[in-house]
Amino acid sequence: MxxxxxxxxxxxxxxxxxxxxxxxxxxxxxxxxxxxxxxxxxxxxxxxxxxxxxxxxxxxxxxxxxxxxxxxxxxxxxxxxxxxxxxxxxxxxxxxxxxxxxxxxxxxxxxxxxxxxxxxxxxxxxxxxxxxSDRQWEIITGMVRRFEKGDLLVDLGRAEAVLPSKEQMPREVYRPGDRIRALITDIRMTTKGPQIILSRTHPSMLAKLFEAEVPEVAEGIVEINAVVRDPGSRAKLAVSSNDSDVDPVGACVGMRGARVQNVVSELRGEKIDIIPWSEDIARFACNALSPAQVSKVFVDEDSRALEVIVAEDQLSLAIGKRGQNVSLAARLTGCRIDIKSEAKAAEAELQEFSSYDGTETPGQEFNETDVQEVEQVTEAAASEEKTE
CATH class of the missing domain: 3.30.1480.10 (NusA, N-terminal domain)
Incomplete structure (x- = not known):
């Protein structure tokens, strides 16, 4: 008994x-x-x-x-x-x-x-x-526990997550006990239990931060169409509005830049360009190269290649430090972008014209071109707010 x-x-x-x-x-x-x-x-x-x-x-x-x-x-x-x-x-x-x-x-x-x-x-x-697994692609807050072979182990309360070294922001330093915010990118079941993978460098991290900061994004009024990042350095965010009365760029920037500044602070000073998204690839490219002003764009739609002409004083701004600006713009638009100054473009056109033998159309660098003058492109682009 x-x-x-x-x-x-x-x-x-x-x-x-x-x-x-x-x-x-x-x-x-x-x-x-x-x-x-x-x-x-x-x-x-x-x-x-x-x-x-x-x-x-x-x-x-x-x-x-x-x-x-x-x-x-x-x-x-x-x-x-x-x-x-x-x-x-x-x-x-x-x-x-x-x-x-x-x-x-x-x-x-x-x-x-x-x-x-x-x-x-x-x-x-x-x-x-x-x-x-239901919270994948959400931003979560945890506490730094320790480092293991460069990876950061983060205590989430009920579980432990891993922030791999390649997913950590450059020059960020954490110590045990520090609070950290990161994006859940993956969760795998292993023999030791669930393994939660985090990232602070993924483009979606930036998008989710804006979703948390900007009510219009959370409500679906403003849409984030594309995001590219050089983590810790610079990022470009393309946005559009589903309401004609709402300026998508202004909504993301916030009053006196308060909203974007909160995101910049979380990403330790990463510069963020917020630009208007456009279905017109030429206009979108002009926006993407902000803050540089574009004079002329040649578009080859078949190969998704763009030749962009800028004034001499805009060339270094368009290319950016170590080519960063044009690289981010190319990734944002999904096009190959070749930037030339007006002087170089005129010189190339003159050489091409001088060698013209009557069998080809002079000055046509691509098979199919859509030439858009600065009056058609930059006037519209200039009316839309850009922020760096």
């Missing part, structure tokens, strides 16, 4: 403290008794274990099949001997006999404890995996 009471108590305690389903605990107990019995009998018998809620015990049963001639005495019984137990039995029936399971109770309790601990871990891992 004492054993049954203690077993009942153990089950109730596990269910209450660990929050595990009662059926899971009972199955673990039954499996533990069955495993111990099979080990003793060397798996020679057909055994089953069942928890009896009335007695509070795990009962063990041995089953034998009724046959005419016994081949395996551990699993079979002949018809005559079987009818001494049950007169109505027929060949092919299964007879069950309850065995003494008291010898397995203590072993079962110890084994069940290990099984239950494992099931608790599995349940917790599954819960964490499901919770965070």
């Amino acid at each position: 004492e054993t049954s009471i203690s077993l009942k108590h153990a089950i109730e305690q596990i269910v209450k403290e660990k929050g595990i389903d009662r059926q899971v605990v009972l199955e673990a107990m039954e499996q533990a008794v069955l495993t111990a019995a099979n080990k003793k009998y060397r798996n020679t018998r057909d055994l089953e274990a069942h928890y009896n809620p009335e007695t509070g015990e795990v009962e063990l049963f041995e089953f034998v099949t009724v046959v005419e001639e016994v081949v395996d005495s551990y699993k079979e019984i002949d018809i005559e001997e079987a009818r001494e137990v049950d007169p109505d039995v027929e060949i092919g029936d299964s007879l069950g006999e309850k065995l003494d399971a008291s010898g397995f109770t203590r072993i079962a309790a110890q084994t069940a404890k290990q099984v239950i601990i494992q099931k608790v871990r599995e349940a917790e891992r599954e819960t964490i995996f499901n919770e965070y």
Whole structure:
């Protein structure tokens, strides 16, 4: 009786403290008794274990099949001997006999404890995996724990995440105990449990920060169409509005630049150009090269290549330091961009014209060109606010 009471108590305690389903605990107990019995009998018998809620015990049963001639005495019984137990039995029936399971109770309790601990871990891992997989591409706040081979381990409360070295911002320094915000980019189930991967360099990190700062973005009035970054240095954000009364650039910049400044502060001073998005690739390219002013654009739609002509004093601004501005603009538009000064373009056109033999159209550098003069492109672009 004492054993049954203690077993009942153990089950109730596990269910209450660990929050595990009662059926899971009972199955673990039954499996533990069955495993111990099979080990003793060397798996020679057909055994089953069942928890009896009335007695509070795990009962063990041995089953034998009724046959005419016994081949395996551990699993079979002949018809005559079987009818001494049950007169109505027929060949092919299964007879069950309850065995003494008291010898397995203590072993079962110890084994069940290990099984239950494992099931608790599995349940917790599954819960964490499901919770965070639903939060992929969200920004989350955690606490820095330690470094491991350059990777940053972050405590998220119920789980631990990894910020790989390649996903960390250049020149950012963290110490254990520091708070950190990062984007959940991936979650994988491993043998050690869920592995949550974070990033502070992903373009979506920038988009999510603006979504948190700008109500119009969160509500879908302003749409972020494209984002490119040189993490820690500079980024370009292309936005559009679904409401003609809402200026998308102004909404993202905020009053006196408050909204964009909050994002810049979070990204440790990363400069952000917010530009109007346009379906017109030439206009979009002019916007993307901001703050440089564009004089003329040649578009080859087939190969998605652009030749951009700028004034001499705008050339270095358009290209940017180490080519950063034109590189970001090319990634933002998805086009190859070649920038020339007006003097270089005029010189190239003169050389091409002088070598013209009448078989080709002079001055046509691409197969198909769409030449847009500064009056057509930059006047419209100039009316739209740009910010660096």
